[in-house]
Amino acid sequence: MPVTLPDVKKTWPNAINTVTLGATRDEGGTRTKKVTVGGATALPFHHFEGAMPYPPAIAMEVWDVAPQDWPDVLAEHFRDVWHDPGLWAKKCVEQYGADLICLRLAGCDPVKENRGPQEAAQAVKRVLESVGVPLIVWGTGNDDKDNEIFPAVAEAAAGENCLLGTITEDNYKTLVALCTAYKHKVIAESPCDVNIAKQVNILATDMGFKPEDVVIYPTSAALGYGLEYVYSVMERARLAALRGDKMLSQPMICDIGIEVWGVKEAKASERELPEWGEQKERGPLWEATTAYVYLLAGADILVLRHPKAVASVRETITQLMGDGLR
């Protein structure tokens, strides 16, 4: 006798917010491309249960200064351009197909070169004039320094509809006010804690900032370094969002390159650890594998470094989107 299986498809009452980055000339910016993320009405890649109208986007990381500590297998791809963030960004877009550029203002970090607001703004302008894709600008993580440099950064990018970050529970007022004034989107950071992720969003929206203009950064960790903990936080946030929690319905960004290229599995050369195999394969693989996991947890924007990781994650996204890819 044939057995009829019950329909176990899950439908959800709420959708993830849609966030569009970048503004064209008509919209007051100078971008030639815009990127939209979010909009999902089901868990990631559950195309049989709901829509995933936009594929996750890949941002490649560019710095305002030449990095000192990038291992050779990574540095060799950027050494020719990293004296100029504009050229660096151009290479990421033209040669490696980045959807977005994530400019990290590492040079402004007080423990590095402690550059000032004007230099930060200059780097932002260089990237904006060199590429047509939307821009993410990531601060130093030092509250005082970020509050010092972001006024100039937000103004330099006025009208470009960038994604600026990060705000935290303890430091959100300045950047939220700037993003309101100069019409940018904001990254809301929380330390691997879904309760605080929600709290930062409430604090930002309490200032009148639209919840639809926020992207959640739930903190990222490399494979082997707490990734499963981040995964469960992201999963919990996404489930709550789909059930209707408007203060967790924002798309999520994962900052992967910086985490992965700080751990020995990616960083150590085969001279140090010959039993782990070739670093030029191992490093990008570690980065891409970390990214795959976050894709499944609901990441909407992935910040990556290595061109091989970018290519591999791109192919994975295409496969996972299947017919869902527009």
Next chain:
Amino acid sequence: MILIGERINGSFKDIAQAIKERNKAPIQEWARRQTEAGADYLDVNLGAVSKSADDFRWLIQTVCEAVPTPISIDYNKLDLMKAGLEAYREFGGGRPVIINSTTAEDSKLIPLVELAVQYNAGLIGVVMDERGSPQDVDRRVELGAKIFAVASEAGLTPDRIYLDPIVMPLKFMQEQAKNVLEAIRQFAMISDPPPHISIGLSNICSKAQEKSLINRTFLVMAMAMGCDTAICNVCDQELMNAVATAELILNKEIYSDSYLKAYRKRG
């Protein structure tokens, strides 16, 4: 928690007068106030003011014009319920709707279930029948199971069925409160997933002094038993705070330090 604002009801003097005078302002003001307070639905009830389908139509139109909030159409006669659903179809623009309510009596239950199917509505089923209101747990559960069975048979999924165990005044029928709580617990086991369980909260504090405190204490206890819908005074801030807190304790919402703000912004 699904919160249904109770205030647009002809048994309130200001609403009765507004209906008589066809004065939209007080009704629309309550529609807005309850929506801002977080109502998921607005109950709309003519009360004893009128038996006219025209008045009901006007009342529903008045509410639909003011706010986008869905409504629960509240009347105990079939013909007016039908007129109300027709009006809502015209003015509500496809919003969800709840029929409030049927009893377990066949002569009411069967036609109202048909209406719910026809208008794609949710249906509140109050566990009483021709013998009146039940005084114990078993009778409540028996009638709840009957309503559920008839509604399911006709094609209503559990998420469109709202069982109401009949809350009775604490002051006059003190022993019933505990029976209602136990009935809620058993309703939740009728199916998997369970139907909604809805209470008319304000009955509990009828003629009592400490109305607000009794309301919120009872609602929190009912929620712990599995109640997920209440027709209540959504403008009672302390009641809303208690609901928001109970949702956290039941792990239905994610905690944040400013969770009360988040709860108010949830719509």
